[in-house]
Amino acid sequence: xxxxxxxxxxxxxxxxxxxxxxxxxxxxxxxxxxxxxxxxxxxxxxxxxxxxxxxxxxxxxxxxxxxxxxxxxxxxxxxxxxxxxxxxxxxxxxxxxxxxxxxxxxxxxxxxxxxxxxxxxxxxxxxxxxxxxxxxxxxxxxxxxxxxxxxxxxxxxxxxxxxxxxxxxxxxxxxxxxxxxxxxxxxxxxxxxxxxxxxxxxxxxxxxxxxxxxxxxxxxxxxxxxxxxxxxxxxxxxxxxxxxxxxxxxxxxxxxxxxxxxxxxxxxxxxxxxxxxxxxxx
Numbered sequence: 001x002x003x004x005x006x007x008x009x010x011x012x013x014x015x016x017x018x019x020x021x022x023x024x025x026x027x028x029x030x031x032x033x034x035x036x037x038x039x040x041x042x043x044x045x046x047x048x049x050x051x052x053x054x055x056x057x058x059x060x061x062x063x064x065x066x067x068x069x070x071x072x073x074x075x076x077x078x079x080x081x082x083x084x085x086x087x088x089x090x091x092x093x094x095x096x097x098x099x100x101x102x103x104x105x106x107x108x109x110x111x112x113x114x115x116x117x118x119x120x121x122x123x124x125x126x127x128x129x130x131x132x133x134x135x136x137x138x139x140x141x142x143x144x145x146x147x148x149x150x151x152x153x154x155x156x157x158x159x160x161x162x163x164x165x166x167x168x169x170x171x172x173x174x175x176x177x178x179x180x181x182x183x184x185x186x187x188x189x190x191x192x193x194x195x196x197x198x199x200x201x202x203x204x205x206x207x208x209x210x211x212x213x214x215x216x217x218x219x220x221x222x223x224x225x226x227x228x229x230x231x232x233x234x235x236x237x238x239x240x241x242x243x244x245x246x247x248x249x250x251x252x253x254x255x256x257x258x259x260x261x262x263x264x265x266x267x268x269x270x271x272x273x274x275x276x277x278x279x280x281x282x
Contacts (some may be wrong), residue, residue: 005171005184005251005257015026020264027255033162034248035078041241042073044234047220081242089166092250099243106226107198111205113227118209125224132211140212163199166244167191168251 006026011019081104084091117131143150170187171175175182206221214221226233260268 005255007255009171011049011262011264016262016264020259021261023255023259024265027252027259028146029165030168030248030252033165034081034245034252035074037164037241037245037248038074038078038081039070041245042070042077043239044220044237044241046073077242078245081245081249085246085253091251092246095246096243099239102239103243104237105200106233106240107202109232109236110202110222110228111227113225114202114205114209116227118205119177122225122227124215124226125230126210130211130214131209133209135212136207136215137212142216145217164195166247167195 007019010022013019027150084095113122113124117124117126118133120128139153141150141152159174166189170191171180171184202222206225207215210221210225214224218224221235222235223230223233223237256268259265260270263269
């Protein structure tokens with residue numbers, strides 16, 4: 001399996017024409033997914049209560065974050081990620097290993113904190129009144145307190161969908177794998193199993209013990225129940241978003257380069273003129 005991952009498999013199975021059409025859509029989805037991940041990281045950093053961090057040592061940092069629109073910080077973070085990817089894929093792989101550790105710690109802290117909150121042992125930044133068992137058993141769509149827009153089921157699916165595309169991160173960078181024919185099936189199926197179990201567990205735990213009101217008004221409720229501190233969960237969220245953006249930015253150019261190399265879309269052929277070393281984005 002050469003560069004392009006899913007595109008290479010589809011194009012060699014169903015033909016270059018069908019592979020090119022699906023590959024372009026997958027490329028656009030991966031690229032837009034990177035921007036959504038970056039916005040998620042910035043939103044996590046800038047989201048805080050008005051009274052928080054005013055009298056501690058990090059107050060100046062959050063004052064600086066509040067001084068500029070989130071779009072400015074998103075563009076800055078995207079530029080930094082693009083520069084890291086342009087240096088070489090080995091740096092992306094090295095960063096991914098570090099991010100995986102922080103994400104694992106944050107998930108563990110959220111799970112432990114939610115269980116302790118359910119038994120009344122630990123409240124985090126919530127109160128006893130916000131502990132409501134079975135309050136989210138049935139659908140209850142209400143207007144968003146900030147935008148006033150009432151979400152629908154499919155609108156929420158669209159928001160959640162980017163969280164499911166990370167399972168393709170390994171296949172997107174198939175050119176850098178030693179044995180892609182073995183690694184891609186095992187890695188993809190393993191990613192599906194692990195992420196599905198974590199999503200079901202977190203949604204079920206949080207939805208079972210936290211009131212519907214707090215889920216609507218507190219966008220980062222996961223940080224409110226994290227044990228022993230909300231900072232642990234915030235670090236995990238930021239590194240998760242940045243790591244996912246790195247993987248998208250590293251995989252999307254390789255996918256587009258593979259489409260161009262097959263001449264599936266003629267006006268993309270200029271992308272194949274410059275030769276690069278194996279494993280680097282085209």
